[in-house]
Amino acid sequence: MNRPLRSIALLGVLAAALPIACTAQQSPTAATTAAIASQAVTPPAPQPLVTGLPDFTQLVKRVGPAVVNISAETMPVPRQGNSRGQGLPDGFEELFRRFGMPFPGGPGAPQGPQGGGTSLGSGFLISDDGYVLTNFHVVDGADKVTVTLSDRREFQAEVVGSDEQYDVAVLKIKADNLRWLRAGNSAAVEPGQWVVAIGSPFGLDHSVTAGIVSAVGRSNPYSGQQYVPFIQTDVAINRGNSGGPLLNTSGEVVGINSQIFSNSGGYMGVSFAIPIDLAMSAFEQIKATGKVSRGMLGVNIMPVSAEAAKAIGLPDSRGAMVTNIQAGSAAAKAGIERMDVIRSFNGTPVVDVSDLPPLVGAIAPGSKARLEVFRAGKTRQLDVVVGGEEAQAVTASNGNAAPDPSTRPTVGSNPLGLVGRDLAPAQRQQLGLGNDEGVLLADVGDAAREAGVAAGDVVVAVGRDSVGSAAELNRKLAGVKPGDTVMLLIRRGGNTQFIAVTAATR
Numbered sequence: 001m002n003r004p005l006r007s008i009a010l011l012g013v014l015a016a017a018l019p020i021a022c023t024a025q026q027s028p029t030a031a032t033t034a035a036i037a038s039q040a041v042t043p044p045a046p047q048p049l050v051t052g053l054p055d056f057t058q059l060v061k062r063v064g065p066a067v068v069n070i071s072a073e074t075m076p077v078p079r080q081g082n083s084r085g086q087g088l089p090d091g092f093e094e095l096f097r098r099f100g101m102p103f104p105g106g107p108g109a110p111q112g113p114q115g116g117g118t119s120l121g122s123g124f125l126i127s128d129d130g131y132v133l134t135n136f137h138v139v140d141g142a143d144k145v146t147v148t149l150s151d152r153r154e155f156q157a158e159v160v161g162s163d164e165q166y167d168v169a170v171l172k173i174k175a176d177n178l179r180w181l182r183a184g185n186s187a188a189v190e191p192g193q194w195v196v197a198i199g200s201p202f203g204l205d206h207s208v209t210a211g212i213v214s215a216v217g218r219s220n221p222y223s224g225q226q227y228v229p230f231i232q233t234d235v236a237i238n239r240g241n242s243g244g245p246l247l248n249t250s251g252e253v254v255g256i257n258s259q260i261f262s263n264s265g266g267y268m269g270v271s272f273a274i275p276i277d278l279a280m281s282a283f284e285q286i287k288a289t290g291k292v293s294r295g296m297l298g299v300n301i302m303p304v305s306a307e308a309a310k311a312i313g314l315p316d317s318r319g320a321m322v323t324n325i326q327a328g329s330a331a332a333k334a335g336i337e338r339m340d341v342i343r344s345f346n347g348t349p350v351v352d353v354s355d356l357p358p359l360v361g362a363i364a365p366g367s368k369a370r371l372e373v374f375r376a377g378k379t380r381q382l383d384v385v386v387g388g389e390e391a392q393a394v395t396a397s398n399g400n401a402a403p404d405p406s407t408r409p410t411v412g413s414n415p416l417g418l419v420g421r422d423l424a425p426a427q428r429q430q431l432g433l434g435n436d437e438g439v440l441l442a443d444v445g446d447a448a449r450e451a452g453v454a455a456g457d458v459v460v461a462v463g464r465d466s467v468g469s470a471a472e473l474n475r476k477l478a479g480v481k482p483g484d485t486v487m488l489l490i491r492r493g494g495n496t497q498f499i500a501v502t503a504a505t506r
Helices: 002-025 030-041 057-066 092-098 276-289 306-312 330-334 353-361 425-431 446-451 470-477
Strands: 067-074 117-125 131-134 144-148 154-163 168-172 194-199 207-218 230-233 245-247 253-260 271-275 299-303 320-325 341-345 368-375 378-385 419-422 439-443 458-462 485-492 495-502
Touching (some): 057 067, 057 194, 057 245, 067 131, 117 194, 168 276, 194 253, 230 253, 271 276, 299 495, 320 353, 330 378, 341 353, 419 470, 446 495
Antiparallel strands (some): 067 144, 131 168, 154 168, 194 245, 207 230, 230 271, 245 253, 320 341, 368 378, 419 439, 439 458, 458 485, 485 495
16 A cells, blocks of 8 residues: 555656756756746636536526516405404403413504515516516415516506416506517426526515426426426525526526425425416416316326226226216216226326326317226227316315214125125215215225225225125125235225225235
């Protein structure tokens, strides 16, 4: 280990000695001395170590004037009712007095109006005559909306319309000859592309951040927006960026910055944008009719687990499994059945359950579409006329109250160890079930419990066959052999899902 170190040291000595030896043999000229002195005083300019990174300055100069700041003001609401400690539990008024604290509505307590305030967001112009796109949540409930342009001109904006599911709002200001942004093609956006965001995080106007697209077609389970295939990026987005544009390197809008995924409420490297194709569709509908209409099938769907795929003979777990069909819906008219797996919609593959709602929602009600459905080991093509949102609203009860298991007799048993009780008509109505659907489980065997079935669940169907009594449940399960997997349609609270249960082999 010491030899290499000694060698390096010797090289250093020799290198240091060389100039001395040269000096002894040959005297430098004055010009040489001056050149050496200048190099010692002024080192050569360093060369860039990293090249080829994008420079967004020209893009920002060109598109920046079309990005606006939005101030949404909500007026205070006058206090209502008695001013003497209204709403306090018994004895709390005296407790406040003992500690010398003003109690709500009492002497010394504030008597002014409740609520109110101003929230800040971003937006961008999409026409030279003053149409602005932003988020629904930026202006939701606002009594007054003010749009501030980059040149500091302020306009009171009219909210033309908005849509909560798409989180899009359309504003209009009275101005002409404005700089506006061109919509790009969000369907062409791919992971790895550079994107730029301009907005007003924390009220800091026209802040610019950049990053790359992390993923496309992303669902955000915490947003409640099942119809939006979000563009996910690592661009720094914070509060106040909402409603601002996400731009490609050509300066075209490819998305509206909408949400962040964060434990702290600040930037954590995961942000979501609404694709501009979807937003512009909403804009055109709002401009024409004042609202957004979405296509609906009238089905409830769930992911396909590996166990479920094996049980029904599906080669993989791609698709959306149907758990319920609304009576009279587009799906019912097209012949879709429970436990069908929808594998594609109009030729677009349905890989995950979250892929289907945006595809259907983007279709205008009354349009024709083709579904690829896996049923009983075969792939089928079904034609459907997509319904409207109003006609296809889910009518099943979402109540969480469980039926009382003590009101009906218990019937057992079967190879899965399920002990069922019959439901009364009122209980079926409460759960949103048909007259011949539903068996309450008083107890479950080990295999069913391990699969996720619990006492208090209601079995709606075994496979594709509905069950309406405990005796019928036993008959449907009588032929199950050790190692067989059975699909049970379970109702729990307001949710219905298939659970794959494999009978014990021992």
